[in-house]
Amino acid sequence: MRANIPADLARRSYVGGHPPLKTDVQKWQGILHKQGWGAPHWPVEYGGMGWDPIRLHIYMEELYNADGLDYGWQGLNMVAPVIIAFGSAAQKQRFLPRMLSGDDFWCQGFSEPNAGSDLANLRTRAELDGDEWVINGQKIWTSDARESNWGFFLVRTDPNVKPQKGISFLLAPMDTPGITIRPIESIEGGMGLNEVFLENVRVPRDNLVGEAGMGWTYAKYLLEKERTASAFLYFNKRELAKAKEIASRETIDGISLLEAPEFARKVARVEADLNALEWSVLRILYGERTVQNNDAVVSALKIGGSEMQQRVTALQLDALGARALREYHGTGPEVMAGNANWPAHIPGVAARYLFSRASTIYGGTREVQKNIIAKLAFGL
Ligand SMILES: Cc1cc2nc3c(=O)[nH]c(=O)nc-3n(C[C@H](O)[C@H](O)[C@H](O)COP(=O)(O)OP(=O)(O)OC[C@H]3O[C@@H](n4cnc5c(N)ncnc54)[C@H](O)[C@@H]3O)c2cc1C
Known part of the structure; x- marks a missing residue:
């Protein structure tokens, strides 16, 4: 790793700052991917290494020792395991390779102004209209929404059942008409956090991961994964x-x-x-x-x-x-x-x-x- 990380990138990584430059994240992901280490924690069949937990631990220590970037978090580490476990074959084929190569970056749209700790209370709605989901609502604290071209969202698809049962897991391109992103400055001056407004946002029916109403289960899986x-x-x-x-x-x-x-x-x-x-x-x-x-x-x-x-x-x-x-x-x-x-x-x-x-x-x-x-x- 030390031999392959560009000095300026390592220096910026050492200094830190949230979020890192997208160009740095992309470049570093490209370097790792070329070596076959784009997502070492994924199963081998999807481009991972199949290493046991101790090996992965040693790998991560070395990555940090070399001042490598540990980013691409929401895609490689969060939504990917969900797509691998619950996504369709088409979703795996479409999304996983582009995460590995660093072409796609993902953000997580879970929290809302009135649903943080009490996430099951979320109100963003999605309704099926023909072959499309129509999403309306607001997310907040969405890390890296502006740097990401895809977002994974928890949305309420059935308001008539127990709160946890009516939630689904939807994928949306961040440039879909109706999505407005407003940055929030954080305490140290970083601009990584955002509000995301969704107004009649239409995404294809196939952008649902797994089954409707199972979003809460998938989100828990995601949060427990690492x-x-x-x-x-x-x-x-x-x-x-x-x-x-x-x-x-x-x-x-x-x-x-x-x-x-x-x-x-x-x-x-x-x-x-x-x-x-x-x-x-x-x-x-x-x-x-x-x-x-x-x-x-x-x-x-x-x-x-x-x-x-x-x-x-x-x-x-x-x-x-x-x-x-x-x-x-x-x-x-x-x-x-x-x-x-x-x-x-x-x-x-x-x-x-x-x-x-x-x-x-x-x-x-x-x-x-x-x-x-x-x-x-x-x-x-
Ligand atoms: C830097 C940063 C990045 C983030 N990135 C993302 C992201 O990418 N995507 C995303 O969806 N969200 C993100 N979040 C949001 C984060 O998940 C929420 O801030 C968190 O879950 C807390 O929710 P909240 O802010 O609504 O606070 P609240 O839930 O309103 O909590 C306010 C206070 O009340 C306390 N409290 C709440 N409930 C209880 C209880 N039952 N018992 C005792 N005390 C309680 C809390 O501990 C806290 O001190 C991010 C947040 C931060 C700070």
Whole structure:
């Protein structure tokens, strides 16, 4: 990976920022695809590697070590497993190769203004009119809607049954007439989030995945698919390494911050907890079958991993002190190089810290995860 990643792309990936440049994501996906690693976690028959979970784990560690991009998330990692498991032969043939090659990017239209944690309450409707579904409603927090050419949507197709039973899983090209996308600026200045308005959006009947009314089941499958990804392990390990690197370069009273006892203790605390998180993930990967369907474990990893994101990025911020506050966005040449007054390890620190506030919200909030643990692990 290190031998094949372009230096400028690796640098932008190191700095971070949400979302990454689409050109970078496309280029990196092309490089991986050429090597046969376009979607290592997919079954071999669809272009995956068929690796066991431990191999995949090693692969992901190396990808992050090389500052490769871990993106294309919504397509390769989320909608693809659903299409593989429940989609028609035509859908597999049409969509999977274009995800592998990086030609298609996907966004996830689940959340609505009144349906986040309470997703089953979603109101966006789709009605069959001849051979077309007509969609009306609104989605929100849709990551990368503007960069994506396809979206997968949860829509209500039957309002007369129990909320979970009336939901279907529909695919729509994002340039379909009637779709309006409005960006939302996030706390660190990124523009990856969006509102998506759907007004008489017509898509072919065949864009339904599986059966009508089964969308909730497919969405649950999608969310459970990457069980251990919820620990954000690879991100956390890379960011801790960066925090240590920053601390080794910053000095206090003439000694490196990494050797200053108070800061060293902070680092050790975070590192010990991250090691524990890693062993929890490895235990699950190693004995994966025994914890199948164990939602409480997944929720515990999500809480541990998302809080860890906030802790490792806070450590970086602490190491820089006030210098981290200076705005330092973008992907311009200054971000690449750094200089004597503005060392290369500063860019991105404040933005990563700020964006990590969202980690305890997306993918199911911390409170909702705690409810799941209370119910499933403790029977409360
Ligand atoms: C950066 C980011 C990216 C996102 N990307 C996407 C995307 O691509 N596609 C998409 O569909 N969605 C996306 N989301 C939306 C995300 O899934 C929701 O924000 C999340 O599910 C929470 O829903 P909500 O924002 O409506 O908050 P709410 O559900 O309104 O929650 C508000 C507060 O109430 C608490 N709360 C809610 N219910 C309970 C309860 N039963 N018990 C205790 N406390 C409770 C919550 O923990 C939270 O603190 C993204 C969100 C973020 C922040």
